[in-house]
Amino acid sequence: MAVPSRRVPSRLRLATVVAGLLALLGAVAAIAMAGGGGDDALPVPPTAAVLEREAAAARRPDPAVPEARTRRFDAAAALRLVRDQVAEGQRPSGSERLARVRARLVRRLPLGRTEPVAGHPGLRNVVGRMPARGSGRGRPAIVLAAHYDTQLAPRGFVGANDSAAGTAVVVEAARALLAADRRERRRAARDGEPAPSRREVRFVLLDGEELPPGGSEARFEQDGLRGSTAYAAAHAGQLGAVAVVDYVAGRGLRLPREGQSDPALWRRVRAAAARVGVARAFPDATGPTIIDDHVPFLRRGVPAVDLIDWSYPYKQGLDDRLRRLSERAIDATGETMVDWLIAERRR
Numbered sequence: 602m603a604v605p606s607r608r609v610p611s612r613l614r615l616a617t618v619v620a621g622l623l624a625l626l627g628a629v630a631a632i633a634m635a636g637g638g639g640d641d642a643l644p645v646p647p648t649a650a651v652l653e654r655e656a657a658a659a660r661r662p663d664p665a666v667p668e669a670r671t672r673r674f675d676a677a678a679a680l681r682l683v684r685d686q687v688a689e690g691q692r693p694s695g696s697e698r699l700a701r702v703r704a705r706l707v708r709r710l711p712l713g714r715t716e717p718v719a720g721h722p723g724l725r726n727v728v729g730r731m732p733a734r735g736s737g738r739g740r741p742a743i744v745l746a747a748h749y750d751t752q753l754a755p756r757g758f759v760g761a762n763d764s765a766a767g768t769a770v771v772v773e774a775a776r777a778l779l780a781a782d783r784r785e786r787r788r789a790a791r792d793g794e795p796a797p798s799r800r801e802v803r804f805v806l807l808d809g810e811e812l813p814p815g816g817s818e819a820r821f822e823q824d825g826l827r828g829s830t831a832y833a834a835a836h837a838g839q840l841g842a843v844a845v846v847d848y849v850a851g852r853g854l855r856l857p858r859e860g861q862s863d864p865a866l867w868r869r870v871r872a873a874a875a876r877v878g879v880a881r882a883f884p885d886a887t888g889p890t891i892i893d894d895h896v897p898f899l900r901r902g903v904p905a906v907d908l909i910d911w912s913y914p915y916k917q918g919l920d921d922r923l924r925r926l927s928e929r930a931i932d933a934t935g936e937t938m939v940d941w942l943i944a945e946r947r948r
C-alpha cells in the first residue's frame with residue numbers, strides 16, 4: 602500500500618470511511634482464514650484467459666513513457682513475473698498463496714534464501730545477493746527492495762502495480778546485473794586483469810508491508826512495514842544505500858522524488874535514468890511524502906529512496922490489475938535500476 606504522511610484531503614474522507622469499512626470486512630475474512638480455513642476465504646484468482654487478455658493490454662504502446670536505449674533489463678520477462686504473481690489472486694501475508702509465490706521467488710534470486718521477520722511468526726523476507734569483490738568487501742552493501750505481499754482489502758485486490766511489478770523489477774534487475782557482472786569478469790580474465798572491486802548488492806523482497814488484520818492506516822508505520830522494519834533493525838549497519846520500488850509500472854509512469862527520499866541518492870538514480878534515456882519518467886520535481894518501506898532505513902540513518910508513482914489512478918483498488926501496467930514503464934524502471942546498481946557497486 603504505502604500511505605501519504607500528510608493529512609487526507611477532505612474530498613477523500615468518504616472514500617477513507619468506505620475503505621475503512623472494506624478493511625474491516627477484509628479483516629473479518631482474514632481472521633476466518635487464520636482460523637483454519639487455509640486460503641478458502643480468499644476470492645477466486647483471475648483466470649488464465651483474463652490474464653492473457655490483460656497481458657496483451659500491458660504490451661500496448663505507451664508513448665508517454667520514454668523508451669530506454671539500453672537493453673539489459675528484460676521487460677517481457679518482468680511482465681511474465683507480474684502475471685505469475687497476479688495469477689495467485691489476492692495474497693496477503695501469512696496466506697498459502699503468498700507462500701507459493703515466495704517459494705518461486707527464492708529460486709529466481711541469486712543465492713536466494715528467506716529470512717524470518719522478527720516479531721511476526723510466519724512472515725519471511727526473501728533475500729538474494731551478489732557478493733562483494735576485492736576492496737568492495739569493506740564497503741557497505743546496496744539494497745534494491747520491494748514488497749511482495751498484497752492488501753487484505755478490498756476483497757479481490759491483486760496488487761499488479763502494488764507491488765507485483767516492484768517485485769518483478771527486483772528479480773529481473775538481479776538477473777540483468779548478474780549477466781553484466783559475468784561479462785565484466787570475462788573481459789577482465791581475457792585481458793589478464795583481476796576482476797574489479799565491487800560492493801555487495803542485496804535483492805530484498807519484503808513481507809508484511811501491508812496492514813495485518815485489525816491494523817490501522819493511521820498507524821501504518823507501526824502496523825505495516827513489518828518486513829522492512831525487521832530487515833532494517835537486523836542489517837542497517839551493513840547498508841550504504843537502499844532503493845525501494847513500489848508503483849513503478851503504471852501506464853504513463855512518472856517518478857518524481859518522493860518527499861523524504863534522500864536527495865543525493867535520488868540524484869544518482871536520476872543520473873542513471875538519464876544515462877539509459879528515460880529521464881522524462883524521472884522528473885526533476887518532488888512528489889508527496891509517503892510512508893513506505895524506505896522509512897525504517899531512513900530512521901536508522903541509511904540513505905534511501907522510494908520510487909513511487911503516486912499519480913497511479915488505480916492504487917489500492919480492485920482495478921490495480923495487469924491491464925493497467927505498461928511494458929515500457931516497467932522497462933524504464935528496470936533499466937534505470939540496473940544502471941544505478943552498476944554505478945553504485947563501483948562507488
Ligand SMILES: [Zn+2]
Pocket residue numbers: 602603748763764810847848
Ligand atoms: Zn506497496
